[in-house]
Amino acid sequence: MNPLNDWINGIRSLLAPAMICCLxxxxxxxxxxxxxxxxTGCEAGIPWIRQPRCQKCGRHTGCPDCNRSGQSAPILYNRSAVAYTPVMRELLGRYKYRGHERLAPLLGLMLDRAYIQLKAYIDHxxxxxQVQSRQLPEHHFLRKKRANPASLWHADLLVPVPVSDSRLMxxxxxxxxxxxxxxxxxxxxxxxxLLVRTHHTGKQSFKSRAERIADMKYAFAANSDNSVKAQFNSWLSQVKAPGRPLQILIIDDIYTTGSTIRACAEAVQLMCASHRRDAEIYSLTWARS
Ligand SMILES: [Zn+2]
Ligand SMILES: [Zn+2]
Incomplete structure (x- = not known):
């Protein structure tokens, strides 16, 4: 090779971004x-949920669940970063079951896009x-939030959905x-x-919707660990939420029927109530099935 070519290749490698082995x-x-x-190819193929069809649960396809009558809604809104396509399922599987830890920053930053979306929706x-804004009834809580433009939404606390001890092992x-x-x-x-799992609920993917909901009813409880209790007390005494309820975000990898998230939200709601604090509970999930 002649020195000029070496030199040109050297400059080229400085200018072009280094190639990586894609995760x-x-x-x-x-x-x-x-x-x-x-x-960049895989980035372009990520099935982001940019415009949820259901503003409540963040679902990208038609959503019968949120319209079911009589269903109480302990969470106000869920947003998920991506649709649970086969490629995303594979990616999550590698992270979750094969402990591919290098994936955590990637998946975490993908989840952050869902945070941005949730905030954008609540603030504006x-x-x-147009249909959506016309649908907001007069006393809808988002209207009240907007009455004070200085207070843009942000979450005060993140609470991850716990796994059982055996899963953790x-x-x-x-x-x-x-x-x-x-x-x-x-x-x-x-x-x-803040939460622990009170019993092992088994593989949710093999169960019907009704079975999952029944299963989840008492699946979570307040974490009785003394250091967690102390941290929660200290957080409660310091959190700045002037004239508004606490805004708490439940975090999980996937939202399927929402039964896990709802059960967690109820448990967190009870914990806040026992400290005489009002709380609005939201959720962020990496994928929406
Ligand atoms: Zn790739
Ligand atoms: Zn929905």
Whole structure:
């Protein structure tokens, strides 16, 4: 090789971004600018949920669940980052079951997009289709929030959905807690493991909707660990929420029927009520099935 070619190649490698081995497709490619560890091709293929069809649960397809009558709604809104396509399922499986820890920052930053969406909707619901803003009834709580433009929404606390002790032994980590860690760092929102699982609910994926809901009814309780209780008390005494309820965000990897999230929201709601604090509970989930 002649020295001029060496020199040109040297300059070229300085100018072009280094190739990476992509965490999704495992091929060498140009790195995405916004998400760590994946190629631009895979980034372009991520099934982001940019316009949920259901503003309540963040679902991208038609949603019969939120319209079912008589269903109480302990969470105000859920937002999910992506649709649970086969590629996303594979990615989550590698992270969750095979402990592919390098995926945590990627998935966590993807979850942050859902945070941005949730905040955008609560702060400016009028931007999300005309029909939606006409649908907001006169006393809708989003109207009250908008009455004070100085108070833009942010979450005061993140609470990850807990896994059972046996799951924790099996996997070595709680995937929801790891996702919450990333969000907590990026958004500077404290995170507390307020909940524990009271019984092992088995594989939810093999159960019917009704079975899942019945199963989840008493699946979560307040974490009785003394250090967690102390941290919660200290958080309650310091949190700045002038003239408004606490705004708490439940974090999980996937939203299927919402029964897990609702059960967690009820448990958190009870904990806040026992401290005589009103709380609005929201959820963020990485994928929506
Ligand atoms: Zn790729
Ligand atoms: Zn819905």
């Amino acid at each position: 999704i497709c495992s091929k060498n490619g140009r790195p995405s600018a916004g998400l760590p560890g994946i190629c 619901p009028q931007n999300f289709t 099996e996997r070595g980590f709680n995937q929801a807690e790891r996702l919450a860690d990333v969000l907590s760092r990026v958004r500077r929102i404290p995170q507390l493991p």
